[in-house]
Amino acid sequence: MALKAAGGHGGNVHAAARDLRRPIESLLDFSASVNPLGPSPNVLRALDEGMRLIRHYPDPDSVRLRLILASRWKLAPEQFVIANGSTELIDLIPRALGxxxxxxxxxxxxxxxxxxxxxxxxxxHVRAARQDGYRPPLEEVVDCFRSGRKNGRRPEAVFLCNPNSPTGQACDQNGLTRLLKEVDRFGAWMVLDETFVEYCHELSQLPSVSRYPRLIVLRSFTKFYALPGLRIGYSVSSARTAALLRQYQPPWSVNVLAQRAAEAAIRDQIHARRSRAYLRRERHRFAKALSSLPGLRLFPSRANFLLLELPKPCRAGAVAAELGRRGLLIRDCSLVPGLTPRTIRVAVRSRNDNNRLVAALAKLLR
Ligand SMILES: Cc1ncc(COP(=O)(O)O)c(C=O)c1O
Known part of the structure; x- marks a missing residue:
């Protein structure tokens, strides 16, 4: 069972279970990079309590959650748009901003x-190069703006993911600051996707939204807070931009259980600290074990997944299919433009799960 990253997405355990004729619970999903510690226990309690509210419409303005986020990030509640996953925001941004x-x-x-x-x-597109270990090519983006002035092809927006998926690399902070200034100078929009930033939160540009009126930062409760099935994410921007984005949302796109779960998740700092500490330790151990496999190349990652290149003559699709037959789902990245046909992505899961994947890969690569 190969989960292809181009066009489609990882994490479709439902389709994999159907194809493999196995129950979902028997599959280890390395294709979606969700916190292996799962949601905070407080989230599960909040969901129990939230059940009494499902007979009412949810608050269309997610006011409680916006107040909590505003106090956490020391911004105004008007600067937040809560959505049905950050995907809803990605979808509406080009239309809302023209x-x-x-x-x-x-x-x-x-x-x-x-x-x-x-x-x-x-x-x-400007694409990070394999020979640079997929380091984000920020200087090239700046060049596009500068040269665009001459040839009239200056883009109206930049989409940048930090740390990036599926490569795992984070932007150099000075380079990112320079880029934010440059994009702002040319009056373009900067859509900065921080879906994976909780694992390196010191890199977040949330404080910069007050400085750059056209910066929109995207956040999600899917990965770090482990709530992919509830669908909730948010944007942070100027209040004016947030009001524009809200106009393009369907009413009640965020349900009450997602709202209550997100409120509990963001408040649980203990679970957040534990998750970061676990990830740092296990990513290091898992990477070390994988790099001992013959011919496997690992790229540096600041997120909760690792990008790997299989040795020649392996093909990502064939390896993903073979692992799938063993109940191990990985991301086949061979169709992602800019990556090689031998590239795969694996999430960092529990120590036992990761050991199972290393052992299965070792057998296949032998
Ligand atoms: C980089 C990135 N951004 C955004 C999303 C969307 O996340 P969600 O809509 O679940 O918040 C994903 C999901 O895989 C992602 O990988």
Whole structure:
């Protein structure tokens, strides 16, 4: 069972279970990078309590959650838009802001391009190079703005994911600051996807939204807070931009259980600290075990997943299919533009699960 990253997404355990004729519980899903410690126990209690509210419509303005987020990030509640996953925001941003052309820093999440196409906008790409270990090519983005001035092809927006998926690399902080200034100077929008930033939260640009009126930061409760099935995420921007984005949301796109779960999740700092500490330790151990496999190349990662390149003549699709037959689902990244046909991505899971994957890969690569 190969879960292909281009166009489709990882984490479709339902389709994998159907194809493999196995119950979902018997599959180890390394294809979606969700916190292996699961949601905070407080979230499960909040969900129990929230059940009494399902006979009412949810608060269409998610006021409670916005107040909690505003106090956490020392911003105004008007600067937050709560949505049905950050995907809802990615989808509506090009339409809400009337973006006609955008630059995507890749190889990256396919939804930026898809959302731009659905809105009738053009996308251009600058891509990190394999020989640079997929370091985000921020200087090239700056060059696009500078040279665009001459040839009239300056993009109206930049989509950048930090740390990036599926490569795992984070932007150099000075380079990112320079880029934010440059994009702002040219009056373009900067959509900064921080879906994976909780694992390196010191890199977050949330405080910069007050400085750059066209910066939109995206956050999610899917990965670090382990709530992919509830669908909840948010954007942080100027209050004016937030009001614009809200106009393009369908009413009640966020349900009451997702709202209550997110409120509990963001409050549980103990679970957050434990999750970060666990990830740091286990990512290091898992990476070390994987790098001992013959011919396997690992790329540096600041997120809760690792990008790997299989040795020649392996093919990502064939290896993903073989592991799938053993109940281990990984991301086949061979169709992601800018990655090689031998590239896969694996989430960092529990120590036991990770050991199972290392053992299975060792057998296949022998
Ligand atoms: C980089 C990135 N951004 C955003 C999303 C969307 O997350 P969600 O809609 O679950 O918040 C994903 C999901 O895989 C992702 O990988």
């Amino acid at each position: 973006i006609r052309s955008a630059l995507i820093v890749g190889p990256t999440f396919s939804e930026y391009g898809s959302a731009l196409h659905r809105a009738g906008a053009k996308d251009r």
